[in-house]
Amino acid sequence: MSLPECQPIEVTADKPYPVFLGAPLEALGEYLHTQFKDLEHVLIITNPVVAELYAERLKKGLLDYRVNCLMVPAGENEKSLERLSQLTSAALRFGTDRHTLVIALGGGVIGDLAGFFASIFMRGIRLIQVPTTLLAQVDSSIGGKVAVNHPAGKNILGAFYPPQAVWTDFTTLDSLPWLEVENGLAESIKHALIRNSGLFKFFETQEDNLKQRNPLTWREMVTRSSTVKVTIVSQDEREQGLRALLNLGHSFGHALETGxxxxxxxxxxxxxxxxVAAAYLAKAKGLMTMTEIDRIKGLLSxxxxxxxxVDITLVKQDPQVLLELMKADKKxxxxxxxxxxxxxxxxxxxxxxxxxxxxLEAWKQVISA
Ligand SMILES: NC(=O)c1ccc[n+]([C@@H]2O[C@H](COP(=O)([O-])OP(=O)(O)OC[C@H]3O[C@@H](n4cnc5c(N)ncnc54)[C@H](O)[C@@H]3O)[C@@H](O)[C@H]2O)c1
Structure with a gap:
């Protein structure tokens, strides 16, 4: 790729940064040359699955730099203070200093962990997000939120730490298992529901192409969905208002996951x-019709x-428990x-x-009799 071929969209927040959509991994090095004249050392933080698939392609463009790769096992458990401490020791052994640039190569777990590491290492070093899951491409790599978990809760320790850039190579999604695709699709459909009825229609009409992973259709879906996130965080980077809309479905969803x-x-x-539960609640408030709820359910299905x-015994008790769990919501x-x-x-x-x-009524609507 020559760089002009890939026009970025810009997050116009406090510290603006570009989101490159459809940018080959191999070309990131060329971009770094144009942006960071003083750069010598690059620290890639990734996991073994992603490294096996994509680290070599990324490194091809980084031949002019001293490159080290730090590997973190896959899984949400790795977003921990213990792992952060281990990363710090390993980074120091590699001679990481204030001038190093971190590349977070992976899904949302790597993006959050490596991002938080970059935000606090020597009070903050440069960061590029290279998302490789659908969820990370349309959601977590954009907006500058980085965090690790604590026994008291998910993402309790974190920061707003915008990257220097987001570098999204759509081809990395080719290897993503469908179960992981579903996680990203749920967020993309949420984006459509919040802000873009055209994208909602796109999902309704492009089922075959999306399921067959037609590259052009995927490119359009990721682009339109990422654009929703870029637009919202550009207007409210620190979640003082508008950005909270991105939590649609999450208060119910988190309670269910916790339960x-x-x-x-x-x-x-x-x-x-x-x-769906939020849609039923909206109907009770006169914001939704049953026809619209059926459309949402139809699309998700x-x-x-x-x-x-399907099986409420899975949440052990009754909807009242789910309601109680919603009390812990950070919002x-x-x-x-x-x-x-x-x-x-x-x-x-x-x-x-x-x-x-x-x-409670909304919960009851999503529990099968
Ligand atoms: N910072 C934010 O704004 C934000 C927003 C939403 C979610 N998140 C966080 O994101 C995390 C979830 O991210 P996720 O859904 O990407 O999960 P993940 O990072 O755990 O990745 C899922 C799995 O996919 C594998 N994988 C990654 N890329 C692959 C590829 N191209 N091909 C094959 N396998 C690949 C990984 O090894 C992993 O096993 C959570 O920790 C959540 O809190 C953060």
Whole structure:
């Protein structure tokens, strides 16, 4: 690729940065040459699965730099303070200093962990996000949120740390297992529901092409979905308002994931059921029609995403437990639940007015009899 072929879209936040969509891994080095004249040392942080598939392609463009690769095992458990400490020791052994640039090559786990590492190592070093899952490409690599988990909760320790750039190579998605694709699809459908009815229609009409992984259709889907995220975080980088809309479906979804001890339900499945529950709640508030709810359910089902909790015994008790679990949501203010509700297809609003009874009713709607 010559660089001008790939026009970036820009996150126009406090510290603007480009998101390159459809940029080959091999060409990242060329971009670094144009941007960072002082750069000598590059630290790639990745996991063994992704490294095996893509590290060599990335390194091809980095021949002029001293490159080290730090490997983190796959899995959410790796987003921990212990792993952060180990990364720090290993980075120091490689001579990492304030002038090093970190490349986060992988899915959301690597992006969050490597990003948080870059944000605190010697008070912050340069970072490029190279997302390789659908979820990371359309969502987690954009917006500057980085974090690790704590026994008290997910993403408790984190920062807003915008990267120098996001470098998205669509071809890395070719190897992504369908279960991982589903996690990204749930977020993409959420983006469509919040902000882009045209994208929603695109999902409804492009089922075959998307399932067959037609490269042009995927390119369009990732581009349109990423653009929603770029637009929203550009207007509200620090989540003072608008950005909270991106949590649509997540208050319900997180409660479900927690209720099931993160077993038997993926994040995408939790979000999918959460979107439907939020839609029922929106209907109770007069923001949705049943026809629109059926459209949402139909679309999620088209891509194999669940719209109901089939076996409530999996969450051990009754919907009341799920309601209780929603109390822990980070968005809540002063004991009041803050919920994101869809308003038709393509719009969403923040609501502080939902009663526990209404939320309970919404839960009941997504639990099979
Ligand atoms: N920072 C944010 O704004 C933000 C937003 C949403 C989610 N997240 C975080 O993202 C994480 C989830 O990210 P995820 O869904 O990408 O999961 P992940 O990073 O765990 O990746 C999923 C799996 O896919 C494998 N993989 C990655 N790329 C691959 C490829 N191209 N081909 C084959 N296999 C590949 C990985 O090895 C891993 O096993 C969570 O920790 C979540 O908290 C962060």
């Amino acid at each position: 099931m001890n993160y077993r038997g339900v993926t994040h995408g499945q939790g979000v999918s059921i959460g979107l 088209l891509y194999g995403l669940p719209t109901q909790i 809540n203010q002063g004991g009041r639940k803050i919920l994101i509700l869809p308003q038709g297809i393509g719009r969403a609003v923040i609501s502080k007015e939902c009663t526990d009874l209404e939320i």
